[in-house]
Structure formats: C-alpha cells, structure tokens
Amino acid sequence: MQEAQDILQDDNNEELYERRTFHVDKGQEPMRIDKWVQQRMENATRNKIQRGIEDGFLTVNGKTVKSNYKVKPGDDIILLSLEHPDESDIKPEPMALQVVHEDDAVMIINKPANMVVHPGVGNYSGTLLNGIAYHLLQQNPAIDEESLPRYGLVHRIDKNTTGLLVIAKTAEAAASLAKQFFNHTVARKYVALVWGNVEEDSGTIEAHIGRHQRFRKMFDAYPEGDHGKHAITHYRVLERFNYVTLVECVLETGRTHQIRVHMRHIGHTLFNDWEYGGDKILKGTIYTKYKQFVENCFVACPRCALHARTLGFQHPLTGKEIFFESALPDDMNKVIDKWRNYLKPKDL
16 A cells, blocks of 8 residues: 655645545455545544545545445545644634625635634634634534534635635535645635836746745745745736836645745745845835835835735535635735835926
C-alpha cells in the first residue's frame, strides 16, 4: 500500500482539509473499507470513519462508496480529513455577520478587515467562526462539531484580508466544496494594490511557497521547487499609478499568503503589508511631501491592501455554477482615490 499526503494544511495551505491518497497493493484480501482505513489512520474511530464515508469525504477510483465496500488490489482511495493545528473548542458568540447569500447547503460571508477566521493560539474568541457557530445554532440547535466539523469552514483568508468566504452548512456540502478546492475548480479573484509599476499587462507567477527558512511566521517563494508546495498565481493590471499598481490576481492554487508572497517575489510587495515590508516607501521620491502623502495613504488603508472580490463554485446540491462578487471596501477605495488624485495635474 502506497500513501501520499497531498496537502498539509498547517504547513502552507488556505484549505483546511488534508487529502490522503492510498493505492491498494496486489495481494490485498477483501476487507471492509471502514476497517481498512481505520488501520491506517492514527486515533481514528470506526464511527468517525463511517460518518466521513457516508458524507462523501472518501472516494474509491473517483466514486463514493458505502462503509461495507470491500477494498481490492488496484483500488485508488482518496480521503479528505479535517486536520486542524489548534484543537480548541469553538465557543458560539453572537456576531453581526455580513451574509451575502445563504441557502440550505452554503453560506457566503463577506469578511471585514482585522478579523481572524478561526480560533487559534491567542485568538480563542471573537473570530469569524465563533459568529458562524452561533448563527448556525440558531437555525439548528442540534448541530455540533461532530455532525459538521469546524462548523463548515473549508478555507480561510488572512486576518487583514477582506472579502468572500464560503461556509458549508452540512457535512455533505463540506465534502463537495473541499473536493472542488483540491481540484482547483473554485474561481477566486482578488484585487490588490502593490508597490511599483507592474510593466506587463498580465502574467503568471509559478513558484513553490513554503515556510521562510529563518522567520517561521512568514512564507517565501522557492522558484526551483526545493521547498514548499506548488503554487500558481495569474495577474492582470487594472490601473497604474506610477508608484503603485492595482492588480487582479486569480488563484490556481490556495497557499497561505500566496498573493502576498508571489507578488513580492516579482518585486511588487503589497501596499502596507507590514509582514513583508510593504509598510515602507518602496517606490517613489525622497521628498517630504511625498513621504507625508504615503503616510496618509497608510492611515487611509491601515492594513495589507488585499480583497477577495470574486468567488465561484459548483453548488453542492444543484450542481449549478454560482458566482458572487464583493465590492471593494471603503479603506481600499479611499487609498486608490488618493493615488488617482495624486497623479492629477496640479493647478499652476
């Protein structure tokens, strides 16, 4: 039996599910798949595995099966497993959520800036997931993390990134969405303000992304592929302001800090991204007036200028392609307007 872990979410991934792939070797005697998987999953109970199989988190040769399916030589098995680095309980908290869309299977949230998506070390309350848990419990008091792991969270965006997130409201919907993220069929478009004049109208950045070798809280690009995970970002220029550029980024993969790391890799750090040096003047003059202008821009948008604008996927129930779009938030609009006005000819 050969096993590969395609995604390690606690390493460098936005998706919160881990995919394990197995190939059943020659000579394997027939065995119930729930028992076979349990033997290969540390600390996994038979009941938990059966629930995952029932909800569609496991496929054999690309198809869902029942728990009593008998494995046979040559079977290719894919198992989606929610592996979270912080096993903290989620405390439901009443919260004003910006719900863009909601139905029986999914909920689309427009996340504000300065909000952590899920609980973790130092952030056990006040996260988006605390509010989502409360919201779902009002609709179904019987819901819990066993019936809906992590209350339907399948992906995340950074604390200071604004924009769209999809939440699964059932375990079956979570399985469907997790598969779509793994298969790179989820459409995600971001808008970012970056330092410098991006000369090409469009382009593709392909470089592995992994933990920074010295600063473990940061990530870095590894174009030779010697570290990290495969990552691809497509970009196109929306508007140029000489010293900064407004770009649209389309994610083909979903690595943590992907846009921030990839744009920095090609010399265009995101505006006011303090973790990667974007909170300094990286392009422009040395004059005091310009310095003051940039400082005012930092005040207008006191965060990394990145917004998850578009989200599209196949609806887990209907199978239809659905798309959602979120307008740029006020802080990004303000800083963009400042740059537009800065470039206008001054009266003599």
